[in-house]
Amino acid sequence: MFSQPNPWKFGKILTMPDTCPECGQPFEMEVGFWYGTGYVSYGLSFFLSVATFVAWWMLIGLSTEDNRFFWWMGLNAVFLVVMQPWLMRLSRVVWIYFFVTYDADYKQTAVKKFDYETESYYRAKSQEGEGGTQ
Ligand SMILES: [Zn+2]
Numbered sequence: 001m002f003s004q005p006n007p008w009k010f011g012k013i014l015t016m017p018d019t020c021p022e023c024g025q026p027f028e029m030e031v032g033f034w035y036g037t038g039y040v041s042y043g044l045s046f047f048l049s050v051a052t053f054v055a056w057w058m059l060i061g062l063s064t065e066d067n068r069f070f071w072w073m074g075l076n077a078v079f080l081v082v083m084q085p086w087l088m089r090l091s092r093v094v095w096i097y098f099f100v101t102y103d104a105d106y107k108q109t110a111v112k113k114f115d116y117e118t119e120s121y122y123r124a125k126s127q128e129g130e131g132g133t134q
Contacts, residue, residue, distance in 0.1 A: 037091040
């Protein structure tokens, strides 16, 4: 899905072809399509923070008597910054998956496109719940 395999090559983090080289699926399905990835990466960052918090709690422990909690906060912030390129990409993968699910018959079926002329687009959008509200 991304042109540069290494997410930590800065400047190329979000470089993508316009369509999937394998099935022709367009990636940016409407103007501002990737705006919704903000919510996805927020959620992913939150879950990563919970994970590091639990790991820190079990491996290092927490106490009100010292600064261990603040060490976790600082290191977790650094960790999230370092993971950012990977998170940005994962967010796009998760986001487009809300709209385009894997299709084993992709060679026979048409690519997914948003159709602004039909009511069904808006119906489908409200049925997708939080993933489709944007
Ligand atoms: Zn494809």
